Amino acid sequence: xxxxxxxxxxxxxxxxxxxxxxxxxxxxxxxxxxxxxxxxxxxxxxxxxxxxxxxxxxxxxxxxxxxxxxxxxxxxxxxxxxxxxxxxxxxxxxxxxxxxxxxxxxxxxxxxxxxxxxxxxxxxxxxxxxxxxxxxxxxxxxxxxxxxxxxxxxxxxxxxxxxxxxxxxxxxxxxxxxxxxxxxxx
Numbered sequence: 001x002x003x004x005x006x007x008x009x010x011x012x013x014x015x016x017x018x019x020x021x022x023x024x025x026x027x028x029x030x031x032x033x034x035x036x037x038x039x040x041x042x043x044x045x046x047x048x049x050x051x052x053x054x055x056x057x058x059x060x061x062x063x064x065x066x067x068x069x070x071x072x073x074x075x076x077x078x079x080x081x082x083x084x085x086x087x088x089x090x091x092x093x094x095x096x097x098x099x100x101x102x103x104x105x106x107x108x109x110x111x112x113x114x115x116x117x118x119x120x121x122x123x124x125x126x127x128x129x130x131x132x133x134x135x136x137x138x139x140x141x142x143x144x145x146x147x148x149x150x151x152x153x154x155x156x157x158x159x160x161x162x163x164x165x166x167x168x169x170x171x172x173x174x175x176x177x178x179x180x181x182x183x184x185x186x
Contacts (some may be wrong), residue, residue, distance in 0.1 A: 014021050024068045027079055034060050035083040042091035047098065052091075055083045055162065061084040129175065140164065 031049035036057060043053035064083045068074065074082075130138060143153045 015147075018071075021072065024072055027076055028061070028065060028068055030076060031058070031064060031080040031083045034080045035060060035087060038084050039087050042087050046091040046095040052094070053088050054151065056087050056094075060084075060091050129179070132175055132179075134171060137168055140168050 020141060036053075039053040039057040039060065040050065043049055043056055060083050063086045064079065067082055068079065085145075130141065133141065140153060143156070148156075150161045150165050154164045
């Protein structure tokens with residue numbers, strides 16, 4: 001597993017994209033370092049998900065890299081403002097998309113469903129739901145329970161972290177939709 005902390009966070013988005021010009025790359029790197037705290041703020045403010053900061057930063061660095069290619073003489077401050085603007089716009093887009101979706105998949109959601117019921121009954125429901133998940137989703141639940149991030153899980157599965165999250169949430173949504181239907185489903 002990669003180490004945790006500030007350096008690990010910077011290495012996740014720096015340097016997937018290069019402008020091809022060392023001077024422009026330095027400007028982009030400075031803008032990315034200045035924009036990282038803003039990406040964390042936007043991820044928490046709009047998406048309530050610290051891990052989403054990495055996705056926002058990846059997208060913003062890619063977008064800003066192409067912007068630097070088109071405008072090589074752009075001042076550093078304007079480049080930083082462009083990067084922050086891209087981060088905020090992307091966070092708002094994802095927030096709007098999530099507000100139209102029903103969020104399923106976290107253990108907190110399961111807890112909200114069965115709060116106030118006796119502990120033994122809660123365990124029975126959780127085990128029943130967990131048992132209906134595929135092996136893939138069960139392994140993700142176990143890794144998330146142990147504190148692994150989506151990126152760490154994706155590394156273990158040798159997949160992209162967004163693909164892992166989407167597949168997991170799709171399966172949870174499908175399962176909860178099936179369970180909400182009247183009738184007995186085995």
